[in-house]
Each structure stands twice: as structure tokens, then as C-alpha cells.
């Protein structure tokens with residue numbers, strides 16, 4: 001038997017309902033905020049990711065699916081979403097008119113990581129990006145958008161962590177201050193951090209090794225928010241004032257929140273829940289004002305976030321938001337004649353967007369009712385030899401047990417479907 005590749009997971013029929021719910025909520029909220037969808041390819045030139053993500057990052061060093069094509073160009077399955085979107089924005093000059101450009105897309109990404117709960121090698125993200133808006137209001141708005149999306153889905157215990165990473169004016173000084181502090185604790189840091197301390201000390205702040213996290217939290221590491229330049233400080237204050245005005249309550253200043261990618265500046269944020277232990281971020285993002293230019297585009301500011309859909313759907317399933325809605329109607333046809341008599345009715349009823357389920361192979365009343373239960377059908381239409389002879393079938397409301405008769409009308413399925421829809425749809429409204 002050929003099996004799926006490790007870290008590449010089937011999303012099974014019982015799970016896709018929840019995925020569709022997430023996708024629908026995203027489309028709804030993003031439309032309200034004025035975003036347009038963009039769809040970019042799964043494969044890009046390796047160079048794009050090396051330049052945008054940074055060649056000394058884990059993603060580029062160890063986690064990319066890269067391969068030569070038939071002409072020996074190095075190609076890569078996208079490990080994250082932003083680089084491809086930025087490439088498309090530059091290539092098609094989408095941001096050339098200087099007006100805010102608000103984009104979203106959803107799709108699979110690929111990273112060669114250790115598969116674990118909620119993390120696959122092929123994983124899915126919802127990605128949201130805004131170009132051409134440098135104002136702090138957009139930083140606040142995009143955090144509010146993320147909060148609204150997660151709230152719409154009913155995800156419980158979400159906390160928004162927000163920080164500022166400064167800018168090229170103030171960050172270098174902070175980095176030096178941080179280095180001085182970390183050197184004192186060098187021997188207690190993990191080997192990765194001992195190395196990163198000199199090259200990229202900010203990365204030490206989000207090291208997942210517990211003793212590194214303890215040193216950062218408990219021994220008074222300098223906070224970037226104490227080292228912001230006046231412009232960054234004013235930007236940051238405005239973001240917080242907007243968040244307050246929008247009534248976001250579960251939002252925390254986290255001075256040690258840094259994102260793994262090198263191109264972030266100023267506002268950075270994560271949505272976390274208490275339920276995933278160390279793996280508790282469901283979404284994260286921030287401002288990346290220098291990225292478009294660094295990829296050869298114009299000097300266009302950008303901000304965005306990505307939501308990890310595997311983690312999100314896993315959390316929603318654990319919070320038992322995942323109940324698959326059953327069909328509106330299950331037609332229990334007990335023999336071939338009943339199937340013949342109801343076929344037209346079933347198709348006609350479906351055309352008014354009523355969900356109808358029927359089994360075409362003959363079965364007993366008992367097995368049919370079992371099946372209706374299993375499907376979680378709201379109504380059942382029972383049709384056997386007696387019903388056919390009498391010209392009317394039994395409709396059964398599975399919740400109230402109410403059983404109105406339904407006059408069969410095999411010669412006029414559309415009319416019958418209209419009467420049927422009237423009975424089974426109306427009481428729900």
C-alpha cells in the first residue's frame with residue numbers, strides 16, 4: 001500500500017466542514033474590511049525566499065523544499081506566504097499608484113520540520129497583507145481584523161500580544177545594549193543562542209529553550225520599548241490608543257515578542273491561546289516597511305499577518321465547535337418503487353438549496369432510521385409500499401417527533417418540492 005508522505009496529511013471528510021467554516025469566516029470578515037483575494041504560485045525561485053526571509057534563518061538553512069528544475073534553476077515550494085505576494089505586487093506594479101492595497105490569500109506552504117501536533121510539512125495559512133499605508137491606524141486595524149476573525153469563529157481564550165521592534169534608526173542601539181546584557185549570561189544560553197547573540201541577538205528573545213526564556217524574562221533584559229526613537233514611540237502610542245478605542249480588552253504589551261523573520265519593523269503581534277503550551281501562537285504578523293524595496297521594488301511600506309490553519313482548526317475542534325451539520329432532509333425510500341417515486345422530488349428539493357440525502361439501495365425502515373440518526377438529519381421522509389399505495393408519505397421531525405403527512409405528487413416534482421420545502425425550512429426561521 002502506498003501511503004502519504006510523512007508530514008503531508010489528508011484532510012478527511014469529517015474535518016473539511018470545519019475548514020470550510022474557517023474559510024467562510026475569513027472571506028466574510030475580509031470583505032467587511034475591504035480586502036481582495038490574490039492567488040500566487042506554490043513554486044518560486046529559491047532566491048526569492050533567500051533574499052526575503054534571510055539566508056541565515058532556520059527556514060532557509062534547513063527547512064525549504066528546494067530542487068533543480070530540468071534546466072537546473074533552483075526552485076522552492078513556498079515556505080511562507082509574504083514573499084510570493086510581494087513578488088507579485090512588484091511584478092504587476094499593483095502598488096504603483098500609491099494607494100493602499102489590501103490583499104489576502106489562503107493556501108498550502110511547505111517546510112521540512114519535525115511533524116507534531118498541529119504542525120505538518122505541508123501546512124495551510126491565511127495570509128493578509130497591506131501595502132502603501134504607513135500609518136499606525138493600519139497597524140491597529142489589522143490587529144482588530146485578526147481579533148474579529150478569531151472572535152467570529154468563536155475561538156476562546158485568545159490573547160493578542162503586541163510589541164514594537166523599532167526601526168533602522170533605533171534598533172541598532174538596542175541591539176548593542178541587548179548584546180552587552182546577553183554576553184554576561186552567555187554560558188547559560190543554549191548553543192544556538194550563544195551563536196546568535198553576536199549575529200542576531202533579537203532572536204535570543206524568542207528562543208523556545210526554557211532556560212533562555214527564563215534569562216530573558218527574569219534577569220531584567222533590556223526592553224526595546226525603552227529604546228524607541230521619538231517617531232517609533234509616537235507610532236506605537238497611536239497603535240495602542242486605537243486598540244483601546246476599538247475596545248480590544250485581551251491585548252498585552254509583550255516587550256520580548258519578536259518574529260522569526262528578519263524583515264519586520266515597528267508593530268509586531270501574535271494571537272495566542274493558553275491551550276497549546278509552548279506552541280500557542282495561532283497567528284502572527286507585523287510591519288515590514290523595508291521588504292518591498294529589498295526585493296527590488298519601490299519603497300512601499302507593508303504590514304501583514306498569517307494564520308496557521310492547522311492549529312486553528314485543531315483548537316476549534318478541541319473546543320468542540322466542530323459539529324457537522326446534518327442534512328435538512330433524509331429520504332427513507334424502503335424499496336425500488338419508492339426510490340423511483342422520490343427521485344424527481346429529491347432533485348427538485350435540492351434545487352432550492354435544501355440539503356437532501358437519500359440511499360438508492362433498498363433497506364429496511366429500521367436501517368433507514370438508524371442512518372438518518374447517524375447523518376443527524378433534521379427531517380425524514382418515509383416512503384414504502386403502503387405510503388405509495390395511499391398517495392402520501394410520513395414526514396418526521398427528528399427533534400420534535402412531530403409527524404405531518406405529506407401528499408405525494410410524482411407527476412409534479414417541482415410543486416411537491418415547493419410544498420416540502422415550505423414545511424421543513426420555515427420552522428427554522
Ligand SMILES: [Zn+2]
Pocket residue numbers: 166167168169170171228229230231232233
Ligand atoms: Zn525608530
Ligand SMILES: [Zn+2]
Pocket residue numbers: 189190191192193204207208209212
Ligand atoms: Zn536559546
